Amino acid sequence: MSCTTILVGKKASYDGSTMIARTDDGFFDVKKTIVVHPKDQKKEYKSVIGHCKVTLPDNPMRYTACPSVDPKNGIWAASGINEANVGMSATETITSNPRVLGADPMVEYKAKTRTAPEQTGGLGEEDFVVLVLPYINSAREGVERLGSLLEQYGTYESNGIAFNDADEIWWLETIGGHHWMARRVKDEEYVIMPNRLGIDYFDFNDAYGKKKNFMCSSDLKEFTEKYHLDLNTEGFNPRYVYGSHTDADHVYNNPRAWYIGRYFNPNTFRWDGENADYTPENDDIPWALVPEKKITPEDMKYILSSYYQGTPYNPYQKADLPEKGIYRPIGISRTGVTVLCQIRGYMPKELQAVEWISYGANAFNAMIGIYTNVAKLPKYISDVSLDVSTENFYWASRLAGVLADPHYGYTIQVIERYQNAVASNTHRLLNEYDEKVKESGDLSLLEEANKKICEMAKEQSTKALNQLILIASQHMKNGFSRADN
Numbered sequence: 001m002s003c004t005t006i007l008v009g010k011k012a013s014y015d016g017s018t019m020i021a022r023t024d025d026g027f028f029d030v031k032k033t034i035v036v037h038p039k040d041q042k043k044e045y046k047s048v049i050g051h052c053k054v055t056l057p058d059n060p061m062r063y064t065a066c067p068s069v070d071p072k073n074g075i076w077a078a079s080g081i082n083e084a085n086v087g088m089s090a091t092e093t094i095t096s097n098p099r100v101l102g103a104d105p106m107v108e109y110k111a112k113t114r115t116a117p118e119q120t121g122g123l124g125e126e127d128f129v130v131l132v133l134p135y136i137n138s139a140r141e142g143v144e145r146l147g148s149l150l151e152q153y154g155t156y157e158s159n160g161i162a163f164n165d166a167d168e169i170w171w172l173e174t175i176g177g178h179h180w181m182a183r184r185v186k187d188e189e190y191v192i193m194p195n196r197l198g199i200d201y202f203d204f205n206d207a208y209g210k211k212k213n214f215m216c217s218s219d220l221k222e223f224t225e226k227y228h229l230d231l232n233t234e235g236f237n238p239r240y241v242y243g244s245h246t247d248a249d250h251v252y253n254n255p256r257a258w259y260i261g262r263y264f265n266p267n268t269f270r271w272d273g274e275n276a277d278y279t280p281e282n283d284d285i286p287w288a289l290v291p292e293k294k295i296t297p298e299d300m301k302y303i304l305s306s307y308y309q310g311t312p313y314n315p316y317q318k319a320d321l322p323e324k325g326i327y328r329p330i331g332i333s334r335t336g337v338t339v340l341c342q343i344r345g346y347m348p349k350e351l352q353a354v355e356w357i358s359y360g361a362n363a364f365n366a367m368i369g370i371y372t373n374v375a376k377l378p379k380y381i382s383d384v385s386l387d388v389s390t391e392n393f394y395w396a397s398r399l400a401g402v403l404a405d406p407h408y409g410y411t412i413q414v415i416e417r418y419q420n421a422v423a424s425n426t427h428r429l430l431n432e433y434d435e436k437v438k439e440s441g442d443l444s445l446l447e448e449a450n451k452k453i454c455e456m457a458k459e460q461s462t463k464a465l466n467q468l469i470l471i472a473s474q475h476m477k478n479g480f481s482r483a484d485n
Contacts, residue, residue, distance in 0.1 A: 004256055004330050005092045005193035006300055007162055007169050009185050010345065014294045018164040021300045021340035022089040023362060024078045029336035030069040031078070031394055032384040033357055035376055037062050041134055048074035050121030051109050052153055060134035064355055064372045066337045069384050074126035077133075079339035081353045081372040084137045085166060087341025090128035091159035094173055095196045095244035095253075103227035104176025107154030122154035122177060128161060139163035139170045143182045143215055146172060151217055154178045160193055166345030166352060170215075173197055175242045179223055181207070181216040189288040190264060190295060194256035194330075197243030200287040202236055245283055255280035255313070255327035263303050264291040272311075280313070280327060297356050297369070298423055300340055305331035305362035316408045331362035333401070337394075338362055342369070350443055351434055357381065360397035364404045364415050366422035368393070368457050369430055371446040380454035393454070396461040403468040410471050418464035425456045 008019040024031070041060040046053045061084060065077035079089040109121030123131065131149060136142045142163035154177040161172045169185040171193070183199050185191050192198070204221045207214040217223075224230055224241060231240040239245075258280040262271040268289065269277040278285050307329035308314045315325035340356035350373050358367040370377065384392045390399070400418070404411040433449035436442075 002195050002252075003092050004195070004304060005089065005160065005162060005191075006260065006304065007164075007171060007185050007191035007193070008295045008300070009169060009187040009189050010167070011187040012190050012291050012295055014296045015344065016346055017342050017344040018166065018169050019295070019297065019300065019340055019342045020087055020089050020162040020164045020169060021304060021338065021356070022079065022092060022162070023304050023330070023332070023338045024066070024336045025332055025334055026076075026336045028334050028398075029076070030384060030386055031066050031337040031359060032069055032392075033064060033066050033337070033355075033370075033377055033381045035062060035374060035382075036065050036134070037375075038134070041130075045127070045131060047121075047123060047127045048072075049109065049124060049126050050107070050156055051118070052120055052123055052127070054123075054127075054131060054149070054153065056131065057135050063133045064377070065129060065133075066339055066357070068336075069386055075130055076126050077129035078337055079341060079355075080129055080133055081341050081343070081355055082133050082136070083373065085343050085349060085352045086133070086136050086138060086142060087162075087164045087343055087353070087355075088129055088133045088136075088142055089162040089339065089341065090132075091125040091161050092193050093125070093195055094158045094160045094198070095246070095249070096158045096176065096242060097244050099227065099229055100176045100242050103223065103229070104179055106156045107177045108156045122156045123149060124155055124157050125159060128159075136163075139165045139168045143170045143172050147180050147182070147215065147217060150174060150180050151178055158197070160198065164341055164343055166343045171199070173199055173238075173242075175217075175220070179217045179220050181220060181238065182214070184213045185288065188290050190291055191288045192257045192260045192285070193287075194253045194260075196249055196253040197239055198287045199238045200284075202238050204236070239283070249283065250281040251326065252328045254282055254285065255308075256330050257285040258282065259306060259308055259311075259330065260303055261285055261289060263306070264295065264299075265289050267292060297340055297342065297367070301338075301356070301358065301362070301367045301419075301423070303330065304338055305365075307331055307363055318409070329363075333361045333405070335361055338367070340367070347434070348438060350446075351437055354430065357393075358397065359394040361401035361405070364401040365397040366419045366457065366460065367426075368422060368453050369426050370450045370453060371433075373443065374447045374450060376447065378451050378454040380458055390462065390465065393457055393461065396458070396465065400461070400464055400468060403465070403472045407472055407475050410475065411468055414464055414467045414471070418460055421460050422457055425460070426453055429453050429456065
C-alpha cells in the first residue's frame, strides 16, 4: 500500500515524546478506530490473502487498531498503541530489486490446481499489527517478534514497519521473502519514508553484536555476500544493495522525500534552483536528518497533507505551468486513515499514549488526538459503516474532501479554519484532562475526554460541511446569474 511515513525522535520533538506517523493510502478504504481486548484476540490466526495460519501466544494485551470496515480482504489494522504504551505502524510499502527477489523470492499464495497442491503464502500488511502489537513491551521487542515471524513464515510483499515506545523508535524493512533489517532512529533525528527502501547506512558489526542501533535476520550478511548483492564501492548503503533505482522512484517516491526535507531543513541544504544539493528526483536524499526546529503533531499533519505548496508542482495553483501536478502528492486523495502514535515519556504511564487520527484526504481533513488507555472509543470514530453518513468522523472527512477539492480557491480558507479549530480544541482538551487525571488519579476521565474531543470534532465538522456545501452549491455549472429569486 503506497503510503508516506515520518518518524520523530524524542529530542527532535517539541515535548520530548517519540512520534511515528503514516498515511494509509489504500484505495479509499473505509476505516474505523477501535479498542481490541484480550478476549477478542483469536488464538489461531489465518490471513485472508496469504492463507497463512499462525498460533498466537496466550497473553495478548489490549491495543487500539484502525481496521478496514469491510473485512473481505482481511483486518488491515494499520496502526495502534498497546497497553504497554508501545506504538506500531504497519506498513509502508517499499521497493526492492530483481537480484534480491531472485535470491529470496516472495512467499506468495498459490491456489490448488489439477497438477499442484495449494501453496500457502506468507504474511503481509493485512496481518502484522494483529500478530505483533498485542505481545510486545517495547519498540525493540516489536522488531524482534516481527523479525522472527518473517524468518519463519515469510512475506509476499516488501514493507517497512515502525515501532515506538517512550524512549526509542525502530524502523524495520523487509528484504525479499524472509530477510529483514532494522535501525534505531537517533533521538535528535527525524526520518523520511516515501514508499521505497529507505535505510541508507547499516552496521553489521552492531547487528551481529550488541544490537544497540541495528538488528537484522540471522544470515543477512552471508545472504548478501553469497548472491553478490552489494553494489557499494565504499561503505555500506542498503539502498544500493536491497533497494530500487527506477524511473517510478523519480516521479512517485523521491519528490515526497525532497519536499519533507525541504520543509524541516530549509536552510541545511539548497533544495531549489540549478545549484540545488537535492532535487525532487534525487535518489540519495538522506533517510534521517536533524530538523532545524523541533517538530509538533501539527507539523507532521501539515507535511503529510502537502501537495507541493510553494513549488511549480502544486496541482491546485492557478498558473498553467508545465511542472504542475507531475509528482505524486504526499496528501493524496485515496488515503483511508492517517495515524500518529505519540508516546509521552514525561507523563505518568496512564497518560503517556496519545493517538492522533485523521481520515480521508489529508489536504482537507482535520486531526484529533485521543487517549488510548481506555476500554472503548466513542462511536464517532469506532462505529463506521460502508454507507455515507455525517454521524462519523470518517465519512464527514471524506465529504469535506470531495466538496473542497473541485472548488479549492473558494474553500481552502474554510478548510484551514476547520483544521486549526479542531487542532486547537484537541490540545486544549488534552491539556485539561492531563491535569485532571494527574490530580485525581481517576482513569475513567480518559474516556470522558475522548468523548468530548469527538463531540468537538463532530461540531466543527458539521460547521465546515455546512459552509462547504453552500460554496459548492454556489459554483454548480447549472447556475445562472439572472436575478430570478
